[in-house]
Every structure is written in structure tokens, then in C-alpha cells.
Amino acid sequence: MLVVDLEVHGDGRGWFKENWQRAKMTAAGLPDFGPVQHSVAYNGSRGVTRGVHAEPWDKFVSIVHGRAFGAWVDLREGPTFGAVHTEQLDEGTAVFVPRGVGNSYQVLEDDTVYSYLVNDHWRPDAAYTMLNLADEKAGIPWPIPLAEATLSEKDQAHPPLRDVVPVTAPRTLVIGRSGQVGQALAEFFPEADFVGRGELDLADPESVASFDLSRYAVVINAAAHTAVDAAETPDGRRDAWAVNASAVARLAEAAREHGALLIHYSTDYVFDGTGGSGVDRAYREDDPIAPLGVYGQSKAAGEAAVRSVPRHYLLRTSWVVGEGTNFVATMRSLARRGVSPTVIDDQVGRLTPAREIARATRHLVDAAAPFGTYHVTGGGAARSWYDIAREVFSANGRDGEDVVAVSTEEYAAGRGPTAPRPALSTLDTARIESVGFHPHPVDVLDL
Incomplete structure (x- = not known):
């Protein structure tokens, strides 16, 4: 997993950034992961929290507007299974998330827009690996307590880490x-x-x-x-x-x-x-x-x-x-x-x-x-x-x-x-x- 500091150019009119620039970013050490789909999630209110999902593709996540708290849990088989990393996300920070790493975030401001590039097309039969947001062993330090956050019923029902079957290596x-x-x-x-x-x-x-x-x-x-x-x-x-x-x-x-x-x-x-x-x-x-x-x-x-x-x-x-x-x-x-x-x-x-x-x-x-x-x-x-x-x-x-x-x-x-x-x-x-x-x-x- 790689955290990327993006150069943001701003003035009185607003700001501009190159959110994904292949030549510069691969030269800086990011993998040339070949994105094929760009998705955007709008989050209307502070406290929206989206569950820990490890999808079968790589992701490049970033913020278009607002702020979020990002949390990632390694769900791949191996010695780092269960490792957690957190990061404050705004327009100047992006994260490359390899397949098998659980991705989640919590919105810290109203009207936050979350963007992600993926290198495979979404399909309804894709096999996801999930983790419960409140898992005690993972211990994700959510800024807004989950009892006060907005969660989907599906995310609340995901299994604890002890019951997660590790994602096998491609x-x-x-x-x-x-x-x-x-x-x-x-x-x-x-x-x-x-x-x-x-x-x-x-x-x-x-x-x-x-x-x-x-x-x-x-x-x-x-x-x-x-x-x-x-x-x-x-x-x-x-x-x-x-x-x-x-x-x-x-x-x-x-x-x-x-x-x-x-x-x-x-x-x-x-x-x-x-x-x-x-x-x-x-x-x-x-x-x-x-x-x-x-x-x-x-x-x-x-x-x-x-x-x-x-x-x-x-x-x-x-x-x-x-x-x-x-x-x-x-x-x-x-x-x-x-x-x-x-x-x-x-x-x-x-x-x-x-x-x-x-x-x-x-x-x-x-x-x-x-x-x-x-x-x-x-x-x-x-x-x-x-x-x-x-x-x-x-x-x-x-x-x-x-x-x-x-x-x-x-x-x-x-x-x-x-x-x-x-x-x-x-x-x-x-x-x-x-x-x-x-x-x-x-x-x-x-x-």
C-alpha cells in the first residue's frame, strides 16, 4: 500500500491537481496498474462510514471534495494479515490500495466526494472479502464513534477478523x-x-x-x-x-x-x-x-x-x-x-x-x-x-x-x-x- 502526496495548485478561484498522472507517478515508484474504471461516491453528511471491503482489483483512492478518515486492513494471507493503517484524506492525499487489502473510510465533513480508480470492471459476481468495522482485534480508531456514525446494515453484518478467510495471492x-x-x-x-x-x-x-x-x-x-x-x-x-x-x-x-x-x-x-x-x-x-x-x-x-x-x-x-x-x-x-x-x-x-x-x-x-x-x-x-x-x-x-x-x-x-x-x-x-x-x-x- 502506498500513500501519495499530491501537488495541489490553488488561488482565489479554487484549486487544481493531477489526480492520476501515469508518467509522473510510475516514475515516483507507483505501479503502472492499468486502471479501467473511475467511480465516484458522494457522501452527504459527516459520519458516513463505509465498510472494510477487499475487492479483487487494485484501487487508487482520493478525495475530490471534503475530508475523510481512511482505514485499511491487510486481509491477504501471510505475516501481515490483520495489519492496520490509517490516514487523513483530503484533496492533497491519495492512496494506492493493492487487491486483498480491505479499504474503508469515514467522512469528516458534509458533502465529501470520494474518488477511486480500479484496474478491473465492477461485476456483480466478483468475490469480495469483508471485515466488520468494529472488529476489536483490528481496533480501527474511528474519529467518530460507530454508534454515532451512519452505516449500512450490510456493513454492520460483516464478520470479525477471526472468521475472515485470508485472500490468497493472485x-x-x-x-x-x-x-x-x-x-x-x-x-x-x-x-x-x-x-x-x-x-x-x-x-x-x-x-x-x-x-x-x-x-x-x-x-x-x-x-x-x-x-x-x-x-x-x-x-x-x-x-x-x-x-x-x-x-x-x-x-x-x-x-x-x-x-x-x-x-x-x-x-x-x-x-x-x-x-x-x-x-x-x-x-x-x-x-x-x-x-x-x-x-x-x-x-x-x-x-x-x-x-x-x-x-x-x-x-x-x-x-x-x-x-x-x-x-x-x-x-x-x-x-x-x-x-x-x-x-x-x-x-x-x-x-x-x-x-x-x-x-x-x-x-x-x-x-x-x-x-x-x-x-x-x-x-x-x-x-x-x-x-x-x-x-x-x-x-x-x-x-x-x-x-x-x-x-x-x-x-x-x-x-x-x-x-x-x-x-x-x-x-x-x-x-x-x-x-x-x-x-x-x-x-x-x-x-
């Missing part, structure tokens, strides 16, 4: 549990619900429409079509667009409807590989995208859909290595079997352990970082696939010279449909570092 949903990133997320989001295509098929409009997203405050989409070369075939093109673009658009629409935070993963393939702003440097988040192949084009379309969600994190990454088949595992196997492979030496980037992507995701959520796009890769210098293969061979007792360097063009010759790949895949991680996440250097021995 849940997290991870879509795509079997992929490399999905498996890594299980370590950092042990409390989350993980679903596969059998439970939620993003490519099926009916599956998305029938899945209840209202229980989730955070939705993480780790599902993707990543068969880069297959995407260049007629069937693969349809599959890539269905999963990476159309399905993401459906998920984004559902996330907007329910006010959820949507987290989605994208790729260096949205760039053309010439370097940021057409020069040979790492790509920043705001560099123009120019995907070369179908896979990159479908991921770029998915990015556009995600950006339509007010509360989103879009994480671009590159050269992912995790559980199962990956480049490092393949090179390790070849080294141990005595094979001398040919490996591309004209594509440069950084390996990104799937665990590092999951760690970055957890950090952004816990730090309540500003919404938007972030680049996340493993730390260290950018290298070619050839350089990495040589390192894997050396780490497994083979001479790095056993790896043969070839160009992308030479490697693709005679291999059938092959997707164009960025020559430069290096992503600049300065933005995610600015919010406190620092990529770990990658050691192939740990992969």
Missing part, C-alpha cells in the same frame, strides 16, 4: 511447460500453474475462450513454434504463424480483458543481422526490426500483439540452451564420439541458458520493473558458433582444431529449405541491467 500461469524455457521457469515460479497444449491450446480459439484466466494476475507464455527451417515450408509457415502470431494475439486479448500482466518471449530473429541502426553493434530494444525469414516475421507479429497489453514484459533473447537437445549438448556428444564437425563461423551472438531467462523473468516481476521490452542473454563477449564449438571440444578433452569452420552459405548448400539467419545476433542488455538484473557469464561446462 496466481501465475505458465503456458508451455515442456519447452526449454518452460522447464526452467518451474524453478523460479514454483507457485505457478503450468499447462501444456492439452489444457490450453493457443492455436484453438475455443480453447482460449473457454480457459478461465480470471484467476491469474500473471500469465507467462513460453509456448512457441521454433522450427526455424521448417517454417520456410508451406505447412511450417502456417504452423509458425498460427502459434507465434495468431495464438499470441488471442492470448493478448484475453490478458487485456482480465487485466493480467502478460510475459512473452521473442528472439533476435526479428532483426536482420546487420547491427543496431544499420551499424555493427549490439541491438537495443528500440532498434527497428527487419526479420529475414518466416520464423522471425511470425515472432515480430506476436510482439506487436503483446505490446497492445498495457501491462506486459516482452523478453527478447538469443541462442537458447536448456534441458534437452541444444547446440552445446550436440557438440559435447560429437566431441565424445570422436566426430569432427563443420560449424558456422560468420554468425555472432551470445548463448543464453534457459535458466537465465527464467531468472530474468522472476526479477522483472519481483522488482515491479517498468513494463515494456527487455533484452536478456548470457553474459560475456559475443562469439561465433565456431568459437563456442571449439570451447566445448576443449572442455571435453578434444583439440579445438578438430572443429572445421564454414560459412553460412557453405553450410546451407544442399540441405533443402533453410531459413535465413542474422549474421549478428548480439543483443544489448543495458536496459535490463538498469533495473538490477545482471546476466551471468556462460561457462559451457555448466550447460
Whole structure:
């Protein structure tokens, strides 16, 4: 819960204030909570007291006219359950109230007007948690005794704190549990619900429409079509667009409807590989995208859909290595079997352990970082696939010279449909570092 001092400008005519100013208030540390409804309550006489209600949405409360005594009780499960905070409210004070915290107030002047923004639409079937205004354990110090106040019969009948069932924390949903990133997320989001295509098929409009997203405050989409070369075939093109673009658009629409935070993963393939702003440097988040192949084009379309969600994190990454088949595992196997492979030496980037992507995701959520796009890769210098293969061979007792360097063009010759790949895949991680996440250097021995 956050108490906000509002700047009020006044003269002989009256006063003016910016009651909610998104850019200034998020810069000051308030969450970008995405309000969708503005409600106003007029209270005709001093002593009107409205009950302790914990609604399933966040609120930003303030006074338009008059004065009130505000009281808040934490009704969320956890060590602060039952904690009370009070505040005198006038036109210069506002309060951000997170969902699960009981909100109440008592009017101290006639004709007091109380305003609140919420980030979900009011609905008659919404589940509220209530607390009795006179609960002795909470001990709210009402300025006007409740015996002299104006209360509704409904508010007087609410249960005492000992009978209140704590509000459970909003849940997290991870879509795509079997992929490399999905498996890594299980370590950092042990409390989350993980679903596969059998439970939620993003490519099926009916599956998305029938899945209840209202229980989730955070939705993480780790599902993707990543068969880069297959995407260049007629069937693969349809599959890539269905999963990476159309399905993401459906998920984004559902996330907007329910006010959820949507987290989605994208790729260096949205760039053309010439370097940021057409020069040979790492790509920043705001560099123009120019995907070369179908896979990159479908991921770029998915990015556009995600950006339509007010509360989103879009994480671009590159050269992912995790559980199962990956480049490092393949090179390790070849080294141990005595094979001398040919490996591309004209594509440069950084390996990104799937665990590092999951760690970055957890950090952004816990730090309540500003919404938007972030680049996340493993730390260290950018290298070619050839350089990495040589390192894997050396780490497994083979001479790095056993790896043969070839160009992308030479490697693709005679291999059938092959997707164009960025020559430069290096992503600049300065933005995610600015919010406190620092990529770990990658050691192939740990992969």
C-alpha cells in the first residue's frame, strides 16, 4: 500500500491537481496498474462510514471534495494479515490500495466526494472479502464513534477478523511447460500453474475462450513454434504463424480483458543481422526490426500483439540452451564420439541458458520493473558458433582444431529449405541491467 502526496495548485478561484498522472507517478515508484474504471461516491453528511471491503482489483483512492478518515486492513494471507493503517484524506492525499487489502473510510465533513480508480470492471459476481468495522482485534480508531456514525446494515453484518478467510495471492500461469524455457521457469515460479497444449491450446480459439484466466494476475507464455527451417515450408509457415502470431494475439486479448500482466518471449530473429541502426553493434530494444525469414516475421507479429497489453514484459533473447537437445549438448556428444564437425563461423551472438531467462523473468516481476521490452542473454563477449564449438571440444578433452569452420552459405548448400539467419545476433542488455538484473557469464561446462 502506498500513500501519495499530491501537488495541489490553488488561488482565489479554487484549486487544481493531477489526480492520476501515469508518467509522473510510475516514475515516483507507483505501479503502472492499468486502471479501467473511475467511480465516484458522494457522501452527504459527516459520519458516513463505509465498510472494510477487499475487492479483487487494485484501487487508487482520493478525495475530490471534503475530508475523510481512511482505514485499511491487510486481509491477504501471510505475516501481515490483520495489519492496520490509517490516514487523513483530503484533496492533497491519495492512496494506492493493492487487491486483498480491505479499504474503508469515514467522512469528516458534509458533502465529501470520494474518488477511486480500479484496474478491473465492477461485476456483480466478483468475490469480495469483508471485515466488520468494529472488529476489536483490528481496533480501527474511528474519529467518530460507530454508534454515532451512519452505516449500512450490510456493513454492520460483516464478520470479525477471526472468521475472515485470508485472500490468497493472485496466481501465475505458465503456458508451455515442456519447452526449454518452460522447464526452467518451474524453478523460479514454483507457485505457478503450468499447462501444456492439452489444457490450453493457443492455436484453438475455443480453447482460449473457454480457459478461465480470471484467476491469474500473471500469465507467462513460453509456448512457441521454433522450427526455424521448417517454417520456410508451406505447412511450417502456417504452423509458425498460427502459434507465434495468431495464438499470441488471442492470448493478448484475453490478458487485456482480465487485466493480467502478460510475459512473452521473442528472439533476435526479428532483426536482420546487420547491427543496431544499420551499424555493427549490439541491438537495443528500440532498434527497428527487419526479420529475414518466416520464423522471425511470425515472432515480430506476436510482439506487436503483446505490446497492445498495457501491462506486459516482452523478453527478447538469443541462442537458447536448456534441458534437452541444444547446440552445446550436440557438440559435447560429437566431441565424445570422436566426430569432427563443420560449424558456422560468420554468425555472432551470445548463448543464453534457459535458466537465465527464467531468472530474468522472476526479477522483472519481483522488482515491479517498468513494463515494456527487455533484452536478456548470457553474459560475456559475443562469439561465433565456431568459437563456442571449439570451447566445448576443449572442455571435453578434444583439440579445438578438430572443429572445421564454414560459412553460412557453405553450410546451407544442399540441405533443402533453410531459413535465413542474422549474421549478428548480439543483443544489448543495458536496459535490463538498469533495473538490477545482471546476466551471468556462460561457462559451457555448466550447460
